[in-house]
Amino acid sequence: MTVEEKASSGVILSLENLVNKCAGDITKTRDVCDAVTPLARIPYEEQLTLKKNAISQILKKLARNTRKCCADDVIIPYWLSSTKDRGGLCCDFEGIVASPLVDGYRNKCEFTVGYSPDGQPVVGFQLGMFREGITAVSEPSECRNVSPIARAYAAAFQDFIRKSGLPIWNKHLNTGFWRMLTVREGRAATLKDNEYLDSTSILEVMLIIQVCPAGVAGERSTMEYQEMVRSLSLAASAGRPQLPLTTILVQEHVGVSNAAPADAQIIPLSVPVSDDNVPDSLTGYIHDHMNGLKFRISPTAFFQVNTLAAERLYSLAGDWAGLGPDTLLFDVCCGTGTIGLTLARHVGMVVGIEMNASAVSDAWVNAKINDISNCRFVCAKAEDVISSLLNEYLSSSTMNTSSTTTQNDPQMDDFKPSCLQFTNVVVIVDPPRCGLHPVVVRTLRMQTQLRRVVYVSCNPESLLANAVELCTPISNTCKEKQEAKGQNRRRGTTNLSQARQRVKNMPLSEPFKPVKAIAVDLFPHTQHCEMVLLLER
Numbered sequence: 001m002t003v004e005e006k007a008s009s010g011v012i013l014s015l016e017n018l019v020n021k022c023a024g025d026i027t028k029t030r031d032v033c034d035a036v037t038p039l040a041r042i043p044y045e046e047q048l049t050l051k052k053n054a055i056s057q058i059l060k061k062l063a064r065n066t067r068k069c070c071a072d073d074v075i076i077p078y079w080l081s082s083t084k085d086r087g088g089l090c091c092d093f094e095g096i097v098a099s100p101l102v103d104g105y106r107n108k109c110e111f112t113v114g115y116s117p118d119g120q121p122v123v124g125f126q127l128g129m130f131r132e133g134i135t136a137v138s139e140p141s142e143c144r145n146v147s148p149i150a151r152a153y154a155a156a157f158q159d160f161i162r163k164s165g166l167p168i169w170n171k172h173l174n175t176g177f178w179r180m181l182t183v184r185e186g187r188a189a190t191l192k193d194n195e196y197l198d199s200t201s202i203l204e205v206m207l208i209i210q211v212c213p214a215g216v217a218g219e220r221s222t223m224e225y226q227e228m229v230r231s232l233s234l235a236a237s238a239g240r241p242q243l244p245l246t247t248i249l250v251q252e253h254v255g256v257s258n259a260a261p262a263d264a265q266i267i268p269l270s271v272p273v274s275d276d277n278v279p280d281s282l283t284g285y286i287h288d289h290m291n292g293l294k295f296r297i298s299p300t301a302f303f304q305v306n307t308l309a310a311e312r313l314y315s316l317a318g319d320w321a322g323l324g325p326d327t328l329l330f331d332v333c334c335g336t337g338t339i340g341l342t343l344a345r346h347v348g349m350v351v352g353i354e355m356n357a358s359a360v361s362d363a364w365v366n367a368k369i370n371d372i373s374n375c376r377f378v379c380a381k382a383e384d385v386i387s388s389l390l391n392e393y394l395s396s397s398t399m400n401t402s403s404t405t406t407q408n409d410p411q412m413d414d415f416k417p418s419c420l421q422f423t424n425v426v427v428i429v430d431p432p433r434c435g436l437h438p439v440v441v442r443t444l445r446m447q448t449q450l451r452r453v454v455y456v457s458c459n460p461e462s463l464l465a466n467a468v469e470l471c472t473p474i475s476n477t478c479k480e481k482q483e484a485k486g487q488n489r490r491r492g493t494t495n496l497s498q499a500r501q502r503v504k505n506m507p508l509s510e511p512f513k514p515v516k517a518i519a520v521d522l523f524p525h526t527q528h529c530e531m532v533l534l535l536e537r
């Protein structure tokens, strides 16, 4: 049986499994290409087929698991009793959208500073997981998802750290100074489609250098930073064509893991401004363009790494959301406001919810620089505010600009929506890999005025778990038994077995039904892909 046959027959159920299997079949050796882009040796069309088959498996699993969660006396909804007509799928599956750029598509690369297998200081990617005992790092030269600009900066930074008097980070001893380099790229606004395919369309580059300042005197590190800026600027101007360089930031982080906390100190360094550079070096932002809008992005704010494929993803989500002037659109986990802002002109109002404070500030700025005035962004965990926000807007059929939350939000001063009646409320969710918090799932399900949810996911497994909770019909008698036993609501991470447990305690409520799904490949050569699922009731 080929890997494709196994995937479509259901032997391999997850993307991760699928890829591990593929990588194992293709090569027994593990180099940087296998570690970072494990599908790169497979032709792109075949990669798409593999991902498409894996997403089909998710849609079958959604039908099977929802069916298993149904109590004996529940009326099985038509979408669930008719899965045989769709080959076991829970809904129509529209296949996979290819990435417009297949190579060098990443606008953000995070390089680790470490030692190569032969002990040389190197800037690149770790060859495996630390928990597997692998700490060796290899240059990114063979990784097809890395852009030429990111590759050039990784090489320039490697040259610099090899000459620096300060040591590189040692993952075993947890000592050293230089830890990571992140390269973020921002595109110019495009006039023609084919301009995208040229790396000269990158106008801005932000470099974030993570260091561990423990035990290094401030004057010493300042001197090193000056030398580093000089070195990186020289590399930028020596590039053919010259490499853009707009912002250099240092992130100070003393923790063991490379993931710095949100409040880790970020120091902007002064970058020599050339004629081509946007003079934004000391403010520490970068700008990208998507669907005709300009986005300011803070160093720690999320932004989809494949800008061109993300444009397709957001357009699809918008098309499926059934938007109109009477729509109130909730953009849950909105980041810098990308989804809501790109759809704002099609709806009456957008409410974005996001927990990263820098991303929320970006979202407000992004509304302003794009002349969009019908958006509001709330900085909070979605699970803490979703219920009150939905109630705020759904309890009054007419928009009321003097509501409590609005008054408490200083950013709302400039925002004066007219008193529109929103007859159509739509939620688009785009959560992180762990999926939606159970409280968010339950709130969406219980808010019966909400008829449509568009679920955008970078992790089909967590989408599956959330969708089982949203779609399982609840039985009356079963409910009575559980209420007698008392509530047993679990919180925490989203996985399928926990989701199936939670379904048992879901209060009586109309379930959603899966209507259609599509995959969008934002991550060629890797095992990952985005998917969109439309849920209605």
Ligand SMILES: C[S@@+](CC[C@H](N)C(=O)[O-])C[C@H]1O[C@@H](n2cnc3c(N)ncnc32)[C@H](O)[C@@H]1O
Binding pocket: 301, 302, 303, 304, 332, 333, 334, 335, 336, 337, 338, 339, 353, 354, 355, 356, 359, 380, 381, 382, 383, 430, 431, 432, 433, 437, 458
């Ligand atoms: C996959 S990103 C999507 C961002 C945005 N929709 C976009 O496409 O650029 C997920 C976002 O959810 C945010 N996030 C994570 N957990 C959250 C939570 N519990 N409540 C609200 N936002 C959260 C992250 O900070 C991140 O910006």
